[in-house]
Amino acid sequence: MTRARRWTILLLAAGLGLPPPESPPAPAPAGTPGEPPATASAGTASASTPAEPEPEPEPEPPPATCTETTLGADPATNTGLGADCAALLAAKDTLRGTGALNWNAATALTSWAGVTLGGTPQRVTGLDLRTRQLTGAIPAELGSLTGLRELTLDGNYLAGAIPAELATLTHLQGLFLYNNRLTGAIPPGLWPISP
Numbered sequence: 001m002t003r004a005r006r007w008t009i010l011l012l013a014a015g016l017g018l019p020p021p022e023s024p025p026a027p028a029p030a031g032t033p034g035e036p037p038a039t040a041s042a043g044t045a046s047a048s049t050p051a052e053p054e055p056e057p058e059p060e061p062p063p064a065t066c067t068e069t070t071l072g073a074d075p076a077t078n079t080g081l082g083a084d085c086a087a088l089l090a091a092k093d094t095l096r097g098t099g100a101l102n103w104n105a106a107t108a109l110t111s112w113a114g115v116t117l118g119g120t121p122q123r124v125t126g127l128d129l130r131t132r133q134l135t136g137a138i139p140a141e142l143g144s145l146t147g148l149r150e151l152t153l154d155g156n157y158l159a160g161a162i163p164a165e166l167a168t169l170t171h172l173q174g175l176f177l178y179n180n181r182l183t184g185a186i187p188p189g190l191w192p193i194s195p
Contacts, residue, residue, distance in 0.1 A: 070105050073122070080147065081117070084124040085109055087144045095142075097135030099156070114152075123147030130176070131155035138182075140165040150174040162187055 066085035068074055075082040085105075092103045103112045109124075110117060116126030124145050134156040142151065143165025150173060151166070158180040166175070167189025175190070 066105055066109070070107065070109050072108055072110060078121045081109070081122050081124070084145055084147070087141045088112070088115065088124070091139035091141040093136070094139040095129075095134055095136045095158075097137075097157070099132055099134040099136070101129075101132075101134075116150075118149075119147060125171075126150045126152075128152040129156070134158055137161075138163055138166070138177075142166065143168050145169065146171070148172055150176075152176040153180065155179045157181060159183070162190070164189070166190060 066075060066082050066089070070085055071078060071081050073081065088103055089105060092101055095101070101113055103115075109115060113132070114127055114129040115124060116128065117123065118125035125147050126149060127142070127145070128150070130152050131154075134153070136158060137160035138153065138158055140163040142148070143163060146169070148169050149171050151169075152174070154176045156179075158177075160182065161184035162177065162182060164187040166172070167187055
């Protein structure tokens with residue numbers, strides 16, 4: 001079955017010849033702000049106790065369920081938007097890496113960074129996360145945003161392959177992935193694009 005789609009695709013740094021963006025800023029050294037890091041003096045013969053290992057950070061709780069507060073509507077009356085919300089929550093950690101996203105089931109979806117809603121009934125139609133210091137990978141869950149028309153992830157530090165699941169986005173008109181650290185081939189179904 002041939003699907004006619006009109007797309008604008010910019011995949012320039014997805015392994016297609018452009019250099020990746022500069023490295024993300026290094027984290028600040030541990031310690032009290034303004035205090036120089038502790039160093040050992042040469043020639044000091046004192047017994048030191050080994051530093052205790054830092055406790056491991058507690059894992060983030062699993063994504064919460066999208067509610068009427070999140071969606072701005074009863075989830076039972078707009079199951080598509082509920083599915084979009086759940087997909088974004090599932091994709092959040094993979095996408096952000098060490099970056100930050102304010103996506104949270106306790107916050108209205110309309111205030112989530114980079115998320116655009118549209119249509120009747122409402123669906124996620126745009127995701128614009130350009131230059132947000134995202135260091136993860138493009139999550140396969142984004143392929144379940146069936147109303148998505150534009151996906152903009154350029155200017156981050158995303159690594160890995162472009163998921164084949166993005167080829168299922170039949171309404172997608174714009175895909176902007178340049179200036180990342182993506183590798184591998186463009187998945188079948190995304191390229192070549194028929195007008």
